[in-house]
Amino acid sequence: MTGQADRADDTGDGGNGTTGDGRAGHGIAANGTAGDGGPGRRAGWKGSVDRWKVAASRYALLPLRLFLGVTFVYAGLDKLTDSAFLADTGSGSIGETMRGVRDSSAIPALVDLALKNPAGFGYAIAFGELAVGIGTLLGLFGRLAALGGALISLSLWLTVSWQVTPYYLGNDLAYLMAWLPLLLAGASVVSLDRLLAERRRIR
Numbered sequence: 001m002t003g004q005a006d007r008a009d010d011t012g013d014g015g016n017g018t019t020g021d022g023r024a025g026h027g028i029a030a031n032g033t034a035g036d037g038g039p040g041r042r043a044g045w046k047g048s049v050d051r052w053k054v055a056a057s058r059y060a061l062l063p064l065r066l067f068l069g070v071t072f073v074y075a076g077l078d079k080l081t082d083s084a085f086l087a088d089t090g091s092g093s094i095g096e097t098m099r100g101v102r103d104s105s106a107i108p109a110l111v112d113l114a115l116k117n118p119a120g121f122g123y124a125i126a127f128g129e130l131a132v133g134i135g136t137l138l139g140l141f142g143r144l145a146a147l148g149g150a151l152i153s154l155s156l157w158l159t160v161s162w163q164v165t166p167y168y169l170g171n172d173l174a175y176l177m178a179w180l181p182l183l184l185a186g187a188s189v190v191s192l193d194r195l196l197a198e199r200r201r202i203r
Contacts, residue, residue, distance in 0.1 A: 102115070
């Protein structure tokens with residue numbers, strides 16, 4: 001009897017059902033998964049996709065921020081370097097532009113206010129666009145910059161492009177809508193606002 005028990009022990013199954021060569025048998029790993037690691041690969045792939053989705057959501061507004069920042073910096077510099085635009089009268093001047101849209105604007109009183117000093121109004125718009133664009137690109141006072149951009153776009157929509165029909169051909173309304181997500185979310189990534197917030201937390 002003892003000899004039979006010794007022979008049973010010598011089969012090498014060790015009581016765990018494996019064959020004597022130590023393999024689980026039929027290509028199945030000890031944890032019950034396929035030997036080629038298929039489920040593990042799928043889990044890794046899904047994890048990579050999930051991480052990409054999180055990163056994409058986090059940086060979703062960055063392209064919009066870059067576009068609006070570059071556009072407003074360009075618009076401000078273009079106005080400041082155009083002597084014809086910053087004149088009270090003459091072809092292409094801010095004065096002639098405002099007089100031309102006065103009767104078709106949504107708020108004629110706003111146009112009348114600009115016409116009291118057309119050149120001053122032109123400089124205000126140009127420097128405002130430049131400040132908004134720089135603040136947006138740097139992510140400095142992001143919500144304030146977005147508010148400034150939205151107000152500039154709103155004022156231009158109600159005056160210069162109000163008469164454009166159909167409405168979707170007027171770009172100032174589109175810019176106004178584009179500023180709203182940045183006004184709500186701020187510049188939360190790749191920004192000076194985030195850097196300053198982190199420094200305040202460390203202190």
